[in-house]
Amino acid sequence: xxxxxxxxxxxxxxxxxxxxxxxxxxxxxxxxxxxxxxxxxxxxxxxxxxxxxxxxxxxxxxxxxxxxxxxxxxxxxxxxxxxxxxxxxxxxxxxx
Numbered sequence: 663x664x665x666x667x668x669x670x671x672x673x674x675x676x677x678x679x680x681x682x683x684x685x686x687x688x689x690x691x692x693x694x695x696x697x698x699x700x701x702x703x704x705x706x707x708x709x710x711x712x713x714x715x716x717x718x719x720x721x722x723x724x725x726x727x728x729x730x731x732x733x734x735x736x737x738x739x740x741x742x743x744x745x746x747x748x749x750x751x752x753x754x755x756x757x758x
Contacts, residue, residue, distance in 0.1 A: 667694040670727045672720040697727045714746050722746050728753045 667690065674696060678684055697703065699719075707722045716722060721739070725746035728735045734754035737743050747753050 666731075666733075668697055668727050668731050668733055669694050670697045670720065670723040671699050672723040676720055697723070699723060710746055710748065713748065716746055718742065725753060 669691065674687075674691070677687065699707070703723070703726065706726050707719060710722045710726060711717060711719070714722075721742050724735055724737070725743055727733065728743070729748070729751055732754075734756050735743055736756045736758050738758055740755040740757045743753060743755060
């Protein structure tokens with residue numbers, strides 16, 4: 663079974679630092695799908711933030727992607743992502 667990686671564009675923006683430090687990340691991006699923050703996704707992210715009383719756009723974008731793709735999120739902030747789950751929604755989280 664092949665592993666599929668989806669990277670929210672907002673998360674990519676937060677971790678990209680350029681230069682040699684980004685070489686490994688650049689290789690990962692080539693083999694991944696980057697989920698854009700287009701108008702439709704931005705509205706979904708904003709709605710999730712409003713309904714959950716939150717403000718971190720990147721975390722909400724991650725939660726939206728995880729929900730849509732039924733993906734497991736590798737994160738150092740599982741509580742932050744879990745707090746953005748919609749009622750009845752279960753997000754797969756893998757603390758790193």
